[in-house]
Each structure stands twice: as C-alpha cells, then as structure tokens.
Amino acid sequence: MNLTSINRVHVAKRVPVLEFSDAYWGCCRHRLAVAGHDVAMFFSRVRAGALPAVLAMSMALAAVPCCARAAEAGDPMNSPVWGDLAKKVFAGAPYVYDERVKVIVPSVVEDQAAVPITADARGIGTVTKLAVIADLNPIQHVLTLSPDKAEPYVSVRLKVEQGTPVRAAALTSDGVWHVGSTYLDAMGGGCTAPAMARKDADWTTTVGQTQGRIWRESEGTARLRLRMRHPMDTGLAKDGTPAFFIERVDVKDPDGGKLATVEMYEPVSEDPTMTLLITLAPSATAVTVDGRDTAGEIFRANIPAGPLVR
Amino acid sequence: MRPILRREALALLGAAAVAPLLPMFSVEAAPLAYTLTPRKIVDGVWMVAGVPETITMKNGGAIANITIFDSSEGAIIVDTGPSRRFGMQLAALAKELTGKGIARVYLTHIHPDHVFGCQAFGAEQLAGTEGTIKGLRDFGESFASAMYGLAGDWMRGTEVILPTRVIKDPVDDIGDRRLRLLRMKGHTASDLVIFDEETGIIVAGDLVFLDRAPTTPHASIPEWKVALANLGAIPFSTMVPGHGPAEESVRGIEQTRRWITDVEQLVTGAFERGLDMTEAIALALPAWTDGVALARYEYTRTVMHLYPKLEAARLPLAGGKI
Numbered sequence: 064m065n066l067t068s069i070n071r072v073h074v075a076k077r078v079p080v081l082e083f084s085d086a087y088w089g090c091c092r093h094r095l096a097v098a099g100h101d102v103a104m105f106f107s108r109v110r111a112g113a114l115p116a117v118l119a120m121s122m123a124l125a126a127v128p129c130c131a132r133a134a135e136a137g138d139p140m141n142s143p144v145w146g147d148l149a150k151k152v153f154a155g156a157p158y159v160y161d162e163r164v165k166v167i168v169p170s171v172v173e174d175q176a177a178v179p180i181t182a183d184a185r186g187i188g189t190v191t192k193l194a195v196i197a198d199l200n201p202i203q204h205v206l207t208l209s210p211d212k213a214e215p216y217v218s219v220r221l222k223v224e225q226g227t228p229v230r231a232a233a234l235t236s237d238g239v240w241h242v243g244s245t246y247l248d249a250m251g252g253g254c255t256a257p258a259m260a261r262k263d264a265d266w267t268t269t270v271g272q273t274q275g276r277i278w279r280e281s282e283g284t285a286r287l288r289l290r291m292r293h294p295m296d297t298g299l300a301k302d303g304t305p306a307f308f309i310e311r312v313d314v315k316d317p318d319g320g321k322l323a324t325v326e327m328y329e330p331v332s333e334d335p336t337m338t339l340l341i342t343l344a345p346s347a348t349a350v351t352v353d354g355r356d357t358a359g360e361i362f363r364a365n366i367p368a369g370p371l372v373r
Numbered sequence: 374m375r376p377i378l379r380r381e382a383l384a385l386l387g388a389a390a391v392a393p394l395l396p397m398f399s400v401e402a403a404p405l406a407y408t409l410t411p412r413k414i415v416d417g418v419w420m421v422a423g424v425p426e427t428i429t430m431k432n433g434g435a436i437a438n439i440t441i442f443d444s445s446e447g448a449i450i451v452d453t454g455p456s457r458r459f460g461m462q463l464a465a466l467a468k469e470l471t472g473k474g475i476a477r478v479y480l481t482h483i484h485p486d487h488v489f490g491c492q493a494f495g496a497e498q499l500a501g502t503e504g505t506i507k508g509l510r511d512f513g514e515s516f517a518s519a520m521y522g523l524a525g526d527w528m529r530g531t532e533v534i535l536p537t538r539v540i541k542d543p544v545d546d547i548g549d550r551r552l553r554l555l556r557m558k559g560h561t562a563s564d565l566v567i568f569d570e571e572t573g574i575i576v577a578g579d580l581v582f583l584d585r586a587p588t589t590p591h592a593s594i595p596e597w598k599v600a601l602a603n604l605g606a607i608p609f610s611t612m613v614p615g616h617g618p619a620e621e622s623v624r625g626i627e628q629t630r631r632w633i634t635d636v637e638q639l640v641t642g643a644f645e646r647g648l649d650m651t652e653a654i655a656l657a658l659p660a661w662t663d664g665v666a667l668a669r670y671e672y673t674r675t676v677m678h679l680y681p682k683l684e685a686a687r688l689p690l691a692g693g694k695i
Contacts, residue, residue: 167651171670173590173677179650218649250522274688278647286647290688336684338649352692364692 140228140244142198152196152204153240158232163187164243166195166231175253177220177332182208182231187241190215192234197247197330199227201254201299205330213314213323214284214340220332222253222297257302258294258333266294273352273364277343279371285343287314290336291354291362297329306357309335313353316343322350343368405527407435407459409466412619414611415572417443419470420619421463425585425666428455428486433527434520435459437486440576440613441467442569445548447476451567451576451613453490455524457531460490476547479554480536481578481615482561483508483591485516491534499536500545502556504563506535508591540565557604559597560587560615566604573610580604583617583625584664586671587632589678594637601630628665635659636675643676644683650676 135146139160142148149158163186172178184190193215195205201224208217215233226249232242260266272292279285291309298306312325312335322341343350347368354362411419421439428434434455442449448467453460467475478494480501481487488509491499501509513533521528545552555566560579567576579588580600605626614625643653653676662668 167655169651169654169673169677171673173674177677177681179654179677179680181649181651218651220650250519271694272690273692274684275691276647276688288647288649288684288688290684334685336681338647361695362693363695366691 138244140198140246142228144198144203145228145230148196148198148203149240149242152194153232156234156238156240158240158242161187161233161241161243164231164233164241166229166243166245168229168245168247170248172223172247172249175224175249175251176222176256178223178247178249178253179218179220180229180247181218181338182216182243184215184231184233184241184243187215187233187235189236190233191236193217194230194232194234194240195219195221196230196232197221197223197227198230200224200330202297202329204328206328207326208339209324209326210339211321211323212316212342216338216340217325218338220336221330222256222332223247223249223251223330224254225249225251253332254297254330255299255301257300257304258296260292260294260333261296261300261302261304266292270294271354271356271360271362273354273362275352275364275366277350277366277368279343279368280340282345282371283342285341285368287339287341287350287366288337289339289352289364289366290334292334293356295329295331295333295335299329309354309356309362311355312337313351314339314341315351315353317347317349317351319351345371405433405458407433407454407462409435409459409462411441411466411470414574414613414619417471418569418572418574420613421466422618423486423616425616427667427670428520428523430523430525430527432524433459434486434489434524437484437579437615438613438617438619439463440567440574441470442550442552443471443473444476444550447471447473447548449476449547449550449552450478450494452481452487452578453478453494455486455489455520456528457490457492458527458529460493463490464493477545478536479540479565479567480505481565481567481576482563483512483516484561484579484588485520487579487615489517489520489528489531489533491536492530492532496534496537498538499534500538500540501536502540502563502565504556504558504561505565506539508562509533509535555603557600559593559595559600560589561591562593564600568607568609573608574613575604575607575609575611576613577604577615577625579615581612581614581617581625581629582632583614583620583628585616585666586662586668587629588671589633589636589675592633592678594633597633598630601626632662632665635662636672637679639672640676640679641683644680644687650680653680 134141138145165183167181182195184193193208196203205221229247230242230244232240234240269292274290276288277285293309296304296307308329309327314322323339349365349367352364409421411421413419419441423436423438424432426432440451448471478498483505540554551570553568557564564578564580611619611621613619654673
C-alpha cells in the first residue's frame with residue numbers, strides 16, 4: 064500500500080466542506096438516529112393525536128441541508144461526523160485507514176456504561192500514540208495511550224450513548240495516524256446514566272483505590288491489569304453531576320522510567336479497568352501507577368511483579 | 374356551490390402534502406400477532422413453547438415457555454410472556470383451552486420475557502415471591518425500556534405491573550389442583566418452581582434451560598448449583614424448563630449444571646491468566662455446547678456479567694489516594 068498517495072487522498076485532495084460547530088453536529092447526530100433505524104420505534108410511540116405535529120417536525124427536519132453531507136471519502140464506517148472529528152483529534156495531521164490496526168468490540172452489549180474494547184496496533188511497527196474514538200458519542204475521544212516502553216495495545220471499557228463506529232488510531236513515527244474501525248451495535252444511554260457510585264454515600268472513601276496485578280509473559284514483557292475506583296462522571300448524567308474523571312495514568316518502572324501514559328476522557332467507564340502490555344526488565348520487582356483526576360487528586364499504587372513462571 | 378374557504382383550502386393542501394407519507398403509517402399500524410401453539414403435556418396441562426432465539430423485532434420476545442393448568446376454579450398460568458399483546462393472547466388461549474376464566478397467574482422470576490404480559494390479568498390474580506416483586510420494582514422500568522428497544526412495536530402499551538399476591542405458603546390449593554410452591558434462587562435472587570402434586574409436572578422456570586444456553590445477568594452460580602441439586606431430588610414426571618422442550622428426563626438439570634460449571638471455569642480461568650474481557654469472549658467453547666442454541670451469544674453475555682465481579686473481588690489492592 065502506498066501510504067503517500069493515500070495521504071494525499073485524505074489530506075491534500077480533501078473536498079473543501081462547510082465548517083459546522085460541534086454543537087451543530089450534536090443536533091445532527093440525534094436527528095440522524097431518528098431518521099435511521101429508530102424511525103419505526105419513534106413513530107410507534109407517538110400518540111395518534113400528536114401525528115400532525117410529528118409530520119410537521121419530520122418534514123422540517125428533512126429540509127435541513129446537513130443530511131445531504133457525504134461521509135468522509137474512503138471511511139469504511141461511512142460515518143457522517145468522522146471527517147471533522149478526525150481533524151480535531153489528530154489536530155490536522157494526515158491519516159490513513161489501516162486494517163492492521165485492530166479494534167475489537169463484543170457482538171452484543173450487556174452494559175452500555177461499560178463496553179469492553181481492545182485497541183491493538185502491534186501490527187504496524189513503532190507507534191508513539193494510540194487513540195480510541197467513538198464517533199457518535201456525545202464525547203467522542205475516549206483515551207490516548209503513549210506506549211513509551213509498552214506495546215501499542217490497550218483494553219478498556221467505555222460508555223456509549225448509541226450504536227457507533229469505534230476507532231483505534233495509531234500514530235507512527237512518520238507523523239501519520241493509522242485508523243482501524245469497527246461498528247459497535249448498542250442501545251445506548253451509557254453516557255447519561257449517573258455513575259453507580261452516586262447511589263453509594265461512601266464512594267468518597269474508596270475513590271482512587273487502585274487494584275492491579277502483573278503477569279510476566281516472557282523475559283522482558285508483562286501484562287498489567289488495573290482497576291481504579293472512580294465515578295468517572297461525564298457531566299452529562301441526568302442527576303446533574305459535573306464532569307469528574309481520572310484524566311491521566313502514568314505507569315513507571317522501579318527507577319521512575321516511563322513505561323506508558325494513558326490520557327483518559329469522560330467516556331472511560333466508571334472504575335476504569337485496563338490491560339496494558341508493558342516492557343519490564345526481568346529484575347524489576349514492581350511497577351508504579353500514578354493517577355490524577357480532574358479535581359487534582361493524586362492516586363498512587365505499587366504493583367508487585369513476580370518472576371516469570373514457566 | 375359555495376366558495377372554498379381559506380381555512381379549508383389550507384387543510385386540503387396539508388392533506389395533499391401528508392398523503393404520500395401515509396403508506397408508512399399503514400405498515401406500522403398492521404396488527405402484530407403472536408402465534409401461540411399450546412402443546413398438551415397431559416390432560417389439563419399445556420405448554421406454550423418459546424422460540425430458541427434472542428429477543429428480536431421478529432419474534433416479539435416470545436422466547437420463554439409458558440405453562441397453563443386447568444382447575445375446577447379456572448385456568449392457572451405460569452409466566453405471562455414478553456408484552457401486553459402476548460398477555461392478551463395468552464389469556465384468551467387459557468380461557469379457550471379450559472372453558473373457564475383465569476384463577477391464578479404465577480410469575481417465576483423477574484426477567485422481562487416472563488413478566489410483561491401481566492396487564493392482561495387482574496392484580497389480585499398475579500402472584501409472585503417477595504423477591505420477584507422487589508426485583509420488578511427495582512428493575513422493571515429499565516427492563517421495559519430495554520424490551521422496547523429490542524422488540525419494538527410488539528411492546529406497544531406494555532407497562533410494569535407488580536403482583537399483589539405475595540407467595541408465602543408452600544402450597545396453594547386452587548379448586549381441585551394442589552400446587553407446591555418451591556422458592557429457590559440462583560438464576561436470579563428469587564426463582565419460583567411449581568410442582569403439581571396430581572400430575573407430577575414440575576415447572577422449573579429459568580433455573581433450567583434445555584438445548585438453549587442459560588442466561589446469567591442476575592445469576593449467582595453457587596446458589597444456582599444448590600437449586601439444581603435440589604431440583605434433581607424431586608421425582609417429577611415431566612419438567613417444563615424456562616426455555617427448551619419439556620421432557621420426562623433430567624437432561625435439562627444436567628445440561629444447565631454442566632453449562633454453568635464449564636462457563637464459570639472458562640471465565641475464571643481466563644481472568645486468572647490475565648486476559649481482559651474481549652480476549653475471554655474470544656475463547657473456544659467446549660465441543661459439547663455445539664448443539665446448544667445461542668451458546669456463543671450467551672457465553673459472550675456471561676463474560677460481561679462475571680468479569681467485573683471477578684476483577685473487583687480478585688485484583689489485589691495496590692494503592693490509593695495520597
């Protein structure tokens with residue numbers, strides 16, 4: 064695959080389009096949902112008396128021009144928001160669609176507030192950043208992993224507000240983002256449901272508590288699993304709780320050397336639970352995990368690493 | 374001829390604009406109807422079988438088995454199905470089969486494919502355990518919205534109804550029919566099993582699945598194993614499982630026990646090896662489950678039910694706020 068020519072398709076030759084604000088796209092998203100597969104449900108719930116109003120509304124909506132906007136050329140998900148979203152998340156840097164970047168989601172969703180996903184960019188060489196993005200979420204950017212001494216691989220849970228394309232985007236050293244995509248089928252509501260912790264008066268006593276375990280996989284590599292107690296409020300919940308979430312997690316070796324950094328955003332599920340694949344010297348006996356939330360609280364955990372068991 | 378008034382002209386114009394959209398509504402308005410086929414188990418006892426599928430807009434959620442008993446006081450129904458519409462059809466069927474009114478309706482547990490036909494019956498006819506009533510109070514609304522999302526228009530008009538008759542006694546005499554009410558748990562926090570003394574027929578609810586993978590959203594697997602052991606000790610003539618065929622054999626009990634044991638082992642093993650959920654979901658299932666409907670689908674769901682509990686309980690505490 065000639066990356067240079069593909070870059071040109073998506074960057075240089077992009078058709079100029081009108082700019083719309085995020086808020087505008089937010090409205091479009093809801094309308095698109097109504098215009099699509101939800102239409103039957105929508106109308107089936109409307110009482111007969113409200114019919115003229117609904118008709119008037121649907122005709123008015125159909126007249127708004129933004130639906131005519133084409134999806135980003137070449138986007139395997141044909142997503143109406145991806146073009147602008149990519150520009151924002153990648154800060155204008157070039158990107159290509161690359162199936163070697165895997166994003167794995169379940170075929171059925173049990174909990175819209177905790178959908179397990181894995182982003183895996185181990186197939187494309189050296190990666191400096193790995194971002195997870197959910198196109199049709201009210202807040203789309205889920206996290207960005209900087210795998211300093213780690214594989215470009217992360218498993219995490221995210222909240223979804225409706226079925227959505229999910230992207231794993233890996234930045235290679237030549238400054239190009241490689242985007243893998245899949246579609247997550249879900250009913251939604253995960254971003255606007257209050258955190259479970261909000262029902263528990265004692266959540267402040269456990270906030271920041273960090274659980275973790277390390278599995279040595281081979282000489283020099285290890286699997287780190289983490290769970291950090293935190294409500295991860297999106298600020299969009301019906302209970303009016305403002306946004307409050309862990310925004311950064313640093314994983315370091317015993318000498319303070321950076322192994323991985325994860326920047327997290329609101330869509331990461333309550334009690335963030337992650338799996339990272341880190342580089343860890345056979346002599347290292349532990350890793351340090353530092354977390355920081357949007358209120359400036361600092362969390363620290365020391366996770367012991369035993370020897371490799373064969 | 375009088376001139377057309379401005380208002381009338383506007384109305385006509387409006388009608389003309391709307392007319393092309395009308396076919397869409399007539400399609401939506403086509404009456405949906407379930408096909409309820411009663412199968413006689415013995416004289417005076419029938420089962421209406423659910424399909425071995427997930428809840429879809431095609432099947433309208435009619436996936437669970439329903440049992441109808443005749444009695445000298447009227448029909449006795451166990452579980453009411455997924456929707457108001459289903460309940461209406463079920464009530465009509467029970468009246469037709471028995472030639473009598475409805476004497477009693479039991480709910481085996483809280484799950485939506487079993488309890489959302491209740492509007493077809495009077496509150497005083499509806500009986501459930503304290504646990505089932507509490508569960509419906511807590512989860513009923515969220516079950517209802519999930520069902521509307523999955524089954525769509527089949528759910529029209531369906532609302533959560535709480536039984537007013539709380540099951541406390543171990544035996545109910547309804548006319549000439551004596552039913553033993555066994556309050557168990559494991560599939561959910563409260564699972565009602567009904568044993569008919571005269572025929573030896575046992576209605577196991579969702580404690581037993583046969584040739585269809587068990588569901589686990591509210592399961593406690595250790596408690597479920599205890600319930601299955603107890604069920605196995607009852608000398609029944611025919612067992613009606615929550616899902617799957619009614620059989621004289623104990624196959625349903627054994628298959629359910631084997632499924633929950635094997636799946637729990639698979640999921641726990643995956644956790645202990647350090648796998649995350651997506652990796653656990655991708656694991657191969659035991660070969661014997663090939664003949665079990667929805668095995669992969671329910672296993673995937675079960676991983677998502679069990680994993681968060683395992684992580685909370687078993688990942689060692691390593692630090693906190695400083």
